[in-house]
Amino acid sequence: MADRILLAHGSGGKLAHDLVQEMFVDVLGNPILAKLDDAAVFTASGRLAFTTDSYVVTPIFFPGGDIGKLAVCGTVNDLAMSGARPLYLSLSFIIEEGFPQKDLEKIVNSVKEATDEAGAMIVTGDTKVVDQGSADRLYINTAGVGAVAPGLNISGSNAQPGDKVLLSGPIGDHGIAVMSKREGFSFSTKLESDCAPLNDMVADMLAASSNIHCLRDPTRGGLATTLNELAKQSEIKIIIEEEQLPVHDEVLAACEMLGFDPLYVANEGKLVAVVAAPDAERVLNTMRKTRYGKEAVILGEVVEGDSGRVVMKTHLGATRIVDMLVGDLLPRIC
DSSP states (O other): OOSBOOGGGGSSSHHHHHHIIIIIIHHHOOHHHHTOOSSOOOOOOSEEEEEEEEEOOSSSEETTEEHHHHHHHHHHHHHHTTTOEEEEEEEEEEEETTOBHHHHHHHHHHHHHHHHHHTOEEEEEEEEEEOTTSSSSEEEEEEEEEEEOTTOOOOTTOOOTTOEEEEOSOOSHHHHHHHHHHHTOOOSSOOOOOOOOOHHHHHHHHHHOSOEEEEEOOOTTHHHHHHHHHHHHHTOEEEEEGGGOOOOHHHHHHHHHHTOOGGGSOOSSOOEEEEOGGGHHHHHHHHHTSTTOTTOEEEEEEESSSTTOEEEEOTTSOEEEOOOOOSOSSSSOO
C-alpha cells in the first residue's frame, strides 16, 4: 500500500479491500469481523444497551491517548453508565486524502488495546476517504451494544434526597491535556488525558451495591454540566463541597492562566455516581481499589428543594450556584 491514504482507498476496489484487510481486520480481527459481511450477526439475549457517538478531536494525538483510544473509551463508558457490560462495537473512519498510513496504523493499534482492556470486540465498520481539506485529517464514528443485567435500573432520573454523590477522581485532565498539545503549553510535570474504559470499575461498584441510582461520565461541559443534567432529570437539588473537589495542580494552573473553571473542563475517564447513603462508603472503598478510581471522593449529596439546582459550598463557607455550561469552553476535545 502507499504510505498515505489515497482517494482510491475509498473506492471499494482493490486498494480499499487491501486497506480493510491489512489495516483493520488483521489488527482487530475476530470471528464476527473476519466474515466481512454487510452486517455483523451475533447472539444476544435479555436487556441490551445501545449507544453511538462521533469523534472529531484536534489534535488527533494528545498526551495520554489519541482519537482511536478516545472513540473506544467514550463508547464503552456510555454503555457502562447504564450499567451495561460492553460487548460489540462498530468503528467507522472518515479519512482525509493524504493521511499518513503510519498514523492510521497507530490509531488502529490504540483501538485494539482499548477494546482488549474493555473486553469488547469491533465487529463491523466502514471506511470513507474524502478530498484533502474536507475532514481535518480523520473523524471516527462508533456504535456500541452492551448487556444489562436483569433488574438493573440506572438512570439520570433516579437520584433521591439523601443520596450521596461520588466522583471517581481529579477533573479536567483530558480537556487541558488536549489544549496543551494544541496550543503548545508545557508543565513542570507531565499532564495526560484521563481517557480510559471504566466498565470494569462500574462492574465492581455494581457488585458492591444494588443501590447505585445514577451513573454518568462528565465529558463535554465537564462535571458542572453533568451534575446539572442529573439534577434536572431527577428534579432534585445537589450540593457539593469545594474542599472535596479533586483537581491536579497543572489543571488548576492552566485554568487560572486561561480564565477557565475546572468544573467545566472535559473528562474522558471519570464518572459520577449517585448512591444511596447507607452504601456510599462501601461503593467508595470499592472504587478506590480499582485502577481508575484510586482518588475517588464523596463530593456531595442530594437534597430536596430548588429542583434542578446545583450548589457548591466554597472553601470560605459561602455557597455558589453552579450553572450548566453556556457556550463553547474548549472546542474539539472529543
